[in-house]
Amino acid sequence: MSVVEVDRLVRDFTVREPVPGRRLRRRARQVRAVDGLTFTVGPGEAVGYIGANGAGKSTTIKMLAGILVPTSGTVRTCGTDPVRARRRLARRIGVVFGQRSQLWWDLPLAESYDILAAIHRLEPARARRRRAELVEELELGGFLATPVRQLSLGQRMRAEVAAALLHEPELVVLDEPTIGLDVLSKQRLREFLVHERGSRGTTLLLTTHDMGDVERLCERVLVVDHGRLAYDGSLSGLAATVAAERVLVVDLAEPVAPLQVPGTRHLGSEGDGVRQHLAFDPTRTTAAAVLAQVQRAAEVRDLSVAEPDIEDVVRRLWSRSR
Amino acid sequence: MGTWQLVRAGFRQQSQYRLAMVAGLATNCVFGFIRASVLLAALDASTGAFAGYTRESLAAYVWISQALLGAVLLMVPTTAVGERIKTGDIAVDFLRPVSLLAGHLWMALGRGLFTLLPRGVPAVVVGTLTVGWFLPGGVAPYLLGAVSVVLAVAGSYLGAHCVALAGFWLVETRGLNALYGIVATFLAGLFVPVDLFPGWLRGLAALTPFPTFLQYPVDVLSGRVVGLDAWSHLATQAGWLLGMLLLAQLLATLGRRHLEVQGG
Ligand SMILES: Nc1ncnc2c1ncn2[C@@H]1O[C@H](COP(=O)(O)OP(=O)(O)O)[C@@H](O)[C@H]1O
Numbered sequence: 001m002s003v004v005e006v007d008r009l010v011r012d013f014t015v016r017e018p019v020p021g022r023r024l025r026r027r028a029r030q031v032r033a034v035d036g037l038t039f040t041v042g043p044g045e046a047v048g049y050i051g052a053n054g055a056g057k058s059t060t061i062k063m064l065a066g067i068l069v070p071t072s073g074t075v076r077t078c079g080t081d082p083v084r085a086r087r088r089l090a091r092r093i094g095v096v097f098g099q100r101s102q103l104w105w106d107l108p109l110a111e112s113y114d115i116l117a118a119i120h121r122l123e124p125a126r127a128r129r130r131r132a133e134l135v136e137e138l139e140l141g142g143f144l145a146t147p148v149r150q151l152s153l154g155q156r157m158r159a160e161v162a163a164a165l166l167h168e169p170e171l172v173v174l175d176e177p178t179i180g181l182d183v184l185s186k187q188r189l190r191e192f193l194v195h196e197r198g199s200r201g202t203t204l205l206l207t208t209h210d211m212g213d214v215e216r217l218c219e220r221v222l223v224v225d226h227g228r229l230a231y232d233g234s235l236s237g238l239a240a241t242v243a244a245e246r247v248l249v250v251d252l253a254e255p256v257a258p259l260q261v262p263g264t265r266h267l268g269s270e271g272d273g274v275r276q277h278l279a280f281d282p283t284r285t286t287a288a289a290v291l292a293q294v295q296r297a298a299e300v301r302d303l304s305v306a307e308p309d310i311e312d313v314v315r316r317l318w319s320r321s322r
Numbered sequence: 323m324g325t326w327q328l329v330r331a332g333f334r335q336q337s338q339y340r341l342a343m344v345a346g347l348a349t350n351c352v353f354g355f356i357r358a359s360v361l362l363a364a365l366d367a368s369t370g371a372f373a374g375y376t377r378e379s380l381a382a383y384v385w386i387s388q389a390l391l392g393a394v395l396l397m398v399p400t401t402a403v404g405e406r407i408k409t410g411d412i413a414v415d416f417l418r419p420v421s422l423l424a425g426h427l428w429m430a431l432g433r434g435l436f437t438l439l440p441r442g443v444p445a446v447v448v449g450t451l452t453v454g455w456f457l458p459g460g461v462a463p464y465l466l467g468a469v470s471v472v473l474a475v476a477g478s479y480l481g482a483h484c485v486a487l488a489g490f491w492l493v494e495t496r497g498l499n500a501l502y503g504i505v506a507t508f509l510a511g512l513f514v515p516v517d518l519f520p521g522w523l524r525g526l527a528a529l530t531p532f533p534t535f536l537q538y539p540v541d542v543l544s545g546r547v548v549g550l551d552a553w554s555h556l557a558t559q560a561g562w563l564l565g566m567l568l569l570a571q572l573l574a575t576l577g578r579r580h581l582e583v584q585g586g
Pocket residue numbers: 013014015031032033051052053054055056057058059060582583584585586
């Protein structure tokens with residue numbers, strides 16, 4: 001049986017905008033945030049749910065958790081209708097919204113766990129054991145007595161993850177859990193999640209802007225674009241479909257015509273050709289080789305190499321399917 | 323039981339704000355002096371029955387109601403729920419295996435009960451120092467009074483909670499909040515005891531839960547209303563509480579159907 005089953009799921013929002021020239025008038029417009037999504041997630045799977053800003057990821061998650069009601073289509077989470085069985089489902093799923101807190105910001109962190117244990121009606125001995133485990137693995141021991149509002153972002157995010165996992169959910173949904181975290185905090189969080197999944201077989205659905213999260217944590221990737229599914233498959237398959245291009249940006253001593261370098265695509269120039277963007281496939285050539293060729297044509301003052309980001313991957317995926 | 327732990331957590335939460343409590347205390351006492359002197363002057367000038375109030379019972383009325391302010395949510399009915407609907411943090415509340423109300427009510431009750439200590443005790447002391455001892459003898463007023471106060475704290479929270487849930491439909495709830503604050507405060511009997519209202523206004527107040535937020539617990543706790551009448555007060559409070567509970571659940575259900583969580 002699937003843990004998540006989404007079938008032709010649609011969600012519209014009403015947006016009210018001022019009408020130009022009429023101060024008090026507002027026009028209602030429908031925005032389709034999720035547009036006919038269909039996918040399933042099996043037990044124990046780790047799925048990266050990626051897409052550009054505004055693609056509809058958070059809206060999908062809110063429908064999976066029973067927070068938002070779908071406009072049409074169906075969702076089933078852990079075999080139940082999330083809107084009708086919201087409270088029962090809440091015992092079985094753990095959700096972290098990276099931009100929101102489920103902790104009580106004016107109380108010491110430890111109190112949030114007491115409150116959550118009370119709300120979930122966890123058996124005291126079991127709650128204590130689980131909390132000790134999470135405190136150790138997420139290294140929360142140093143600030144359990146600190147009011148949540150005084151925690152650093154990295155500390156708070158680990159604390160949030162512990163809060164979502166306290167009741168030992170079978171499905172864990174993380175919506176941008178690494179947003180704004182430094183490299184070390186990211187690393188710790190990823191290691192914890194790998195360990196947690198390894199030892200419990202938890203199903204994981206993760207949205208992120210960080211390809212590193214997906215690489216480390218997910219076997220399968222769903223790419224959503226404008227509320228529609230653009231890709232469903234393995235991460236290696238995604239990389240093969242859209243060979244992840246890198247971009248070399250060079251600043252030249254003086255303007256030159258668009259550079260023609262074999263094995264690269266000229267993406268554009270700025271300042272009459274003082275700055276030029278060259279895309280290349282890292283499996284075919286290297287940044288050093290491209291640079292060497294550029295230097296034959298012009299004097300290079302400065303350079304940078306841009307990694308492919310998720311927006312870029314999605315864009316390329318989209319243009320390919322057209 | 324989980325519920326009791328939530329009440330305790332609310333209690334501790336409120337205890338974090340000692341400084342704000344001290345600041346509120348001064349205002350509370352000054353306000354009490356003004357109310358007491360205005361009402362006592364009115365009593366002295368009055369030739370009528372003044373709803374049976376004496377100097378002592380009027381002083382008790384002023385200082386006990388003063389003691390309950392803050393614990394009972396009246397003038398500024400701001401709630402965490404209202405704020406959370408506006409910011410979209412309400413999404414997190416819906417991730418919990420309890421109703422929206424239960425997730426907030428118990429902690430609000432704990433916060434209210436804590437507030438009684440730093441607000442209530444000084445108000446009674448200051449009142450006694452200025453007008454003499456006004457608390458009733460016997461045990462019954464205190465036992466029934468304690469129940470009445472808990473019902474009033476919970477009831478006044480529920481009223482504010484229901485107003486906050488209007489945020490599911492309204493973008494801006496400040497106006498509604500302010501209106502509710504004024505009407506509730508007045509009809510609860512803070513400025514003038516409800517029994518001193520003209521007949522038509524008393525009738526109007528009885529159609530609202532507001533007198534059960536303040537006038538009723540003051541009546542019971544001061545021993546002005548005793549015996550069967552005191553029990554009838556408690557029953558009326560419980561009735562309104564139940565009605566508002568149902569309303570809060572209904573609004574939460576309809577609200578979620580209508581919900582558009584603001585922000586990512
Ligand atoms: N409460 C809302 N009201 C109006 N539009 C919304 C609301 N929530 C989301 N949207 C719109 O729906 C789309 C998808 O949003 P979201 O699911 O948050 O995207 P993502 O999480 O992928 O960045 C966006 O265009 C966003 O502006």
